[in-house]
Every structure is written in C-alpha cells, then in structure tokens.
Amino acid sequence: MVIFNTPGVNITFQEQERLLLIHWLKKPDMELLMDAYLHALQFVCDNRHTYYFCTNQTQIGPLDREQEAWLSQEYYPKVFECIQDEIYAAVVFSNAHFKAIVTNYQVPATLPQHHFIQFNYFTKQQEALQWLSDVKKGQDVAVIARTN
Template sequence: MVIFETPCVEISYVFQVSCLFIKWLSKPDTASFIEAHGAALQFSIDNPVVRSYCTDLTSIGSLTREQESWLSLEYYQKSYNKLKKDFFVAVIFSEEHFKAVVTNYQIPSALSPHPYVYFNYFTDQQEALHWLESIEKGQDLAFLSTVS
C-alpha cells in the first residue's frame, strides 16, 4: 500500500513485515527529503505497529552530508520522542555503493548512532526485508513468552 509518493520517492507499507519501505527514485533536495521522512513518521505515529523501516538508496547513491546530519541530529531523536520505542532500519545500497561505504566510511563523532535505532545494511531487497521480518517475529515471540 503506497502511503506517500512524489517524483523522487515512493513510501509503501509492507503488511507482511509491518514496515515502511522508502524507495528513493531520484536524488531529493533537502525539502523533499524532510517532507518524505515527515510522512513516514506521521504514518508510524498513526500506526503504532510500525517499528521497522527499509530505505532503498540503490537509485540515488549516498545521501548528502546535510541529509545524514539532519537524520542523525534531528530526525531519529524526534522519531524516538514521538514513538517511544526502538526502531529498526534496513538500508539497501547498490553493490558499488556498499563497497565504497565498507571501504571508506567513517562515522563522525557528532553523528554517532543512537541507542534506540538499529541499522543493518544490504545489497538485496529480499535479504533486507527478511531481516526486518525476523526481527518482527522475534519481537512477537518475546511478547508472547512474557504473556504466557
């Protein structure tokens, strides 16, 4: 089910995995990037079952430093404050981009990961969704074992 769409992004809810799938179709400017993430957050607020996200960057390559900074310094904290729960993010890169990230990427200290956001990186959409699905099933099993 598509929940948000522009010429540069399509955001869909994937029922089987209870996740939002964010597919970037073309390089977004900062305003479009923020607008898309705002739509994803609002959907997550309105649908509390959503705690998993899959972002496909294969068509656009890396985000700008400004976009990465905004995510790390503003968006993740805002999302956590609104949702009041940890969330999981699968990021899909092209093979070339993935190799460059593994070889060259260093997280600046100001952009260190937040303890309530769990990332995993993939080059295959099915593997990314499988990871998110296994987390969802694991959460369900943990909940059921405490209720029994």
C-alpha cells in the same frame, strides 16, 4: 498502502509486517528529503506499532552530509519521541555504494548515536526484508513468551 508518492520517492506500508518501505527513485534535494521523511513520521506517529523500516537507496547513491545530519540530529529523535521503543532499519545500497562505505568507513564523531535504532545494511532489498521479517518473528516470540 501508499503513504507518499512522487516521481522521486515512493513510501508504502506493509500492514501485516508492520513495515514502512521508503524507495528512493531519484536523488532528493533537501526539500524532498524532508517532505518525504516528515510524511513518514506523521504516519508512524498515527500508527505507533510501526517498528520496522526499509530504505532503498540503490538508485540514488549516498545522501549528502546536510541530509545525513538532518536525519541524525532532528528526524531520528522525533521518531523516538513518537514510538518510545526500539526500531529496526534496513538500508539497501547499490553494490558500488556499499563497497565504498565499507572501504572508507569512519565513525562520524559529530553525529549523535541513536541506541534505539538497530541499523543493518544490504545490497539486495529481498535480503533486507528477510532480515526485518526475522527480527519481527523474534520480537513476536518474545512478546508471546512474556505474556505466558
């Protein structure tokens, strides 16, 4: 199901997997980034059983500091307000971007930590989707075990 579609981003929802997929097609400016993520947030708030997210950034490279700050300081807390539970987010980077992150990684002291989001990073979307599927299967088994 298509949630939001522009020449810069395609956001879809895979109902069976309860997975929201954000695929960036071109580098967003702040307005497009906010518009896209706020559409995704509205969908998540209307469909509170959405716990699995995949963002594909292979075509755009890194977001800028202002965009990262907005996501961390404003957007992620709004997601938690809506869902009130743990979520799982896979982020897909190009090989070069992934290598640069690993090589130059420093923990940003100014950005808040969000313990309700479990991030994992990949260079192939298929691997990211497999990880999310495996997490979902584990969560489903845990729910079944608790109800027995």
